Amino acid sequence: MDKAKRKAIIAGNWKMNKTPKEATALLNAITPLVKDADCEVIACVPYVDLAAAIEATAGTNVKIGAENCHWAESGAFTGEISTGMLKEIGVEYVVLGHSERRQYFGETDETVNKRTKAALAAGLKPIVCVGELLWERECDITEEVIARQIKLDLWDVTEEELKNVVIAYEPVWAIGTGKTATSDQAEEVCAFIRAQLAKLYNQDAADAVTIQYGGSMNDGNADELLSKTNVDGGLIGGASLVAEKFAAIVKAASK
Numbered sequence: 607m608d609k610a611k612r613k614a615i616i617a618g619n620w621k622m623n624k625t626p627k628e629a630t631a632l633l634n635a636i637t638p639l640v641k642d643a644d645c646e647v648i649a650c651v652p653y654v655d656l657a658a659a660i661e662a663t664a665g666t667n668v669k670i671g672a673e674n675c676h677w678a679e680s681g682a683f684t685g686e687i688s689t690g691m692l693k694e695i696g697v698e699y700v701v702l703g704h705s706e707r708r709q710y711f712g713e714t715d716e717t718v719n720k721r722t723k724a725a726l727a728a729g730l731k732p733i734v735c736v737g738e739l740l741w742e743r744e745c746d747i748t749e750e751v752i753a754r755q756i757k758l759d760l761w762d763v764t765e766e767e768l769k770n771v772v773i774a775y776e777p778v779w780a781i782g783t784g785k786t787a788t789s790d791q792a793e794e795v796c797a798f799i800r801a802q803l804a805k806l807y808n809q810d811a812a813d814a815v816t817i818q819y820g821g822s823m824n825d826g827n828a829d830e831l832l833s834k835t836n837v838d839g840g841l842i843g844g845a846s847l848v849a850e851k852f853a854a855i856v857k858a859a860s861k
């Protein structure tokens with residue numbers, strides 16, 4: 607992390623876990639543990655938990671995010687949620703392009719880009735996820751994959767809008783598998799992402815972007831991963847569902 611240049615952010619991605627009552631209980635456990643954090647702390651929760659989560663975190667330093675949003679303002683999109691709906695209830699962040707959305711729900715770079723632009727236009731801060739499959743890493747095309755995702759997912763995003771974008775580097779082979787990228791692997795790709803941003807925008811704009819690592823980050827490996835210059839935080843799945851583990855990662859990012 608380079609806190610002089612950019613904000614450190616630890617975000618939980620709860621995925622399809624926790625009912626509204628359970629969400630309140632978990633956030634009531636998390637908030638006192640992270641109240642002195644020297645980093646941004648976010649919980650990205652299922653849609654039906656958002657209202658309860660916003661209520662449970664009112665007056666605390668924990669921000670709430672959604673796990674997706676649609677690009678249209680309204681219309682015939684059964685099952686989808688618009689950016690306006692999220693904004694109105696007080697959501698600040700939204701995870702976009704998570705590999706599970708890409709893998710199981712047909713998300714493409716084009717739809718991730720549409721969602722990203724809609725989120726920014728509505729004043730939401732997107733956490734845009736990119737990452738290579740194991741097969742792509744083995745074929746030595748990680749950089750090509752990441753460069754393509756960054757270029758397409760951020761297509762038409764202005765330099766001004768980029769200030770509100772968070773990138774999460776999540777190697778797909780490390781998500782929910784217990785297999786963490788080594789800190790050197792994480793640093794290498796996060797630095798590559800920053801170099802791509804510098805090419806697409808400029809060095810100052812790139813230096814200001816928070817680039818998180820995600821993929822089995824936990825209380826045991828967070829210190830090492832976050833010690834790297836270009837790893838500015840974490841997007842945390844499994845460990846974000848256990849208050850003490852999540853708080854320990856926040857503590858690591860607060861150093």
Ligand code: PEP
Nearest residue numbers: 781782820821822843844
């Ligand atoms: C994620 O869901 O973004 C994630 C990184 O999950 P996990 O921490 O469980 O690997």
